[in-house]
Amino acid sequence: MKKDNKAVIYWLLTGCLLIFIMVIVGGITRLTHSGLSISNYKLISGTIPPMNETEWNEAFELYKQYPEYQKLNNHFTLEEFKDIYFWEWIHRVIGRFIGLVFIFPFIYFLIRKQLSKPTIKKSIVLLLMGGFQGFLGWYMVKSGLVDRPDVSHYRLAAHLTTAFLTFAYTFWVALDLMFPNKKNVDTKLRNFIRIGLVILIIQIIYGAFVAGLDAGWIHNHWPFMSEGKLIHETVYTEQNPTYLNFLEGKSGVQFVHRTLAYVVVIFILSIWYKATRNDISKWQSKGVNSLLIVVGIQFLLGVLTLLLAVPVWLGVLHQVVAFILLSCMVFTLHRFSK
Numbered sequence: 001m002k003k004d005n006k007a008v009i010y011w012l013l014t015g016c017l018l019i020f021i022m023v024i025v026g027g028i029t030r031l032t033h034s035g036l037s038i039s040n041y042k043l044i045s046g047t048i049p050p051m052n053e054t055e056w057n058e059a060f061e062l063y064k065q066y067p068e069y070q071k072l073n074n075h076f077t078l079e080e081f082k083d084i085y086f087w088e089w090i091h092r093v094i095g096r097f098i099g100l101v102f103i104f105p106f107i108y109f110l111i112r113k114q115l116s117k118p119t120i121k122k123s124i125v126l127l128l129m130g131g132f133q134g135f136l137g138w139y140m141v142k143s144g145l146v147d148r149p150d151v152s153h154y155r156l157a158a159h160l161t162t163a164f165l166t167f168a169y170t171f172w173v174a175l176d177l178m179f180p181n182k183k184n185v186d187t188k189l190r191n192f193i194r195i196g197l198v199i200l201i202i203q204i205i206y207g208a209f210v211a212g213l214d215a216g217w218i219h220n221h222w223p224f225m226s227e228g229k230l231i232h233e234t235v236y237t238e239q240n241p242t243y244l245n246f247l248e249g250k251s252g253v254q255f256v257h258r259t260l261a262y263v264v265v266i267f268i269l270s271i272w273y274k275a276t277r278n279d280i281s282k283w284q285s286k287g288v289n290s291l292l293i294v295v296g297i298q299f300l301l302g303v304l305t306l307l308l309a310v311p312v313w314l315g316v317l318h319q320v321v322a323f324i325l326l327s328c329m330v331f332t333l334h335r336f337s338k
Contacts, residue, residue, distance in 0.1 A: 005114060011105045012174035015126075018101060019167040020323055022094045026160070027319040029091045030211055031312045034084035035151060036068045036144045038092070047096060049089050059085065068149035095134055102130060122173045129166045136162055153212025153248075160208040161201065164323065168330045175334045179283075185337060189274055193333045196267045200329055203264050204322060206257040215250040215257075216310040222303050231255065261302055268295045271332070287332030294325045 029035050038046070039062055050056040060081050063069050069076065106123055109115045115123065140155035210216050219225040225232040236242055238249035245252030268291050275288040298321045305311075305318045 008109060008114060008119065009174055009177050011101075011109070012170055012177070015098065015102055015170050016167055016174065018094065018098045019163060019170065020320075022091065022098060023160070023163050023167075023323055024316060024320055025087065025091045025094060026163070027316045028312065029087040030156070031310070031315045032084060032087055034087035035091075035141060036066065036149070037063060037081065037084040037088045039063060039066050039141075039145055041138050041141075047093055049085070056082065066145050066149075067147060068144065071149045092137075095137065099130060099134070102127065119173065119177070122169075122176075126166065126170055126173065129162065129169065133159070133162045133166055151212065153209050156212035157205050157208035160211075161205050164201070164204055164326055167323070168326060171327060171330050172334060175331065176338070179334070179338060182338065186278065189271075189278070190333070190336045192274065193271055193329070193336055196264075196271055197329050197333055199260070199267055200264055200326060203257070203260040204326065206253060206260055207319070207322060209247075209253045210257050211315075213248070213250050213253055215254040216306060216315070218250055219254055220306055220309045222306055225251070225255065225258075258306075261299060265295055265299055268292060275336070281335070284332070284335045287328065287335045290328045291325070291332055294321065294328050297321055298325050 038059075040046075050059050056078060060078055063081060073080075106115075106127070110120070136155065136159040140151050140159045143152040143155050144150050219232055221227065224230050225235070232251055232255075234249070234251035235255045236245050236252065238251055239245045246256050247253070272288045272292045275284060280288075298318070301314065301318045301321055305314045308314060
């Protein structure tokens, strides 16, 4: 029996699609401030939402015991609680579903001996990454159940970035199977694209910092941070010591995210220029061209998200296109690596 057949590729790409959907729902959950609506974690029974008025009241009473209700949402009615409960519940259910979609086909392919040894090893890594991602989700929620009615932006960034990296690695494993033939590699260009990928991941982390600190609701001007000021003074005066401004200060974190946006655009322009000066394959050309198009769209969305003070639909769209941009970067790097 042929190993690593089309069914394995479809399985991996289905996983990519589900992670993509989960990130979208996660973005909505964050932007609608729904993430702390479920304050406990039950792996099996938590899959079923409250089914009657009594159960809804019990869930609402549990929510009332924690800082978000006590300090921010003590005006909430049961119906308003149901709205935020839905997004966090569906986010968790999709996470469980992804686990099932990965584990059961993996066992099936193992029994049928349809996986090569390298693919088995990579799949185990994916399993560990998925499990770690689930742990980080709960670890993040816990940070908002103690004193502050908000999750740690560090834990949010870890949770989101791990989701992006899990997707990227799943996509890479699928690409390994879709393009099995080796070819000569331009190591300089490959390494340059690797640096671009690292910069993009750092930018994604800072995007999560902006979301976690609600830093998109300030300095809603562009290209200046405020009227006539390219750099607002709070960028370096909000926190002490100074370096914390760029990790925990709203202005400083937004400034880094703004600045990295230019760096990402310049780097991708450079990748496109360097690649198109050479004799490249059809798929390499598709990769660098898609990078150029998507980074332009993403930059425009970033500016609009800032100017309009992060409406939910635009914030989610900005995150979705970041996901697509990462996909294009992973695809391009793969085509210039293997």
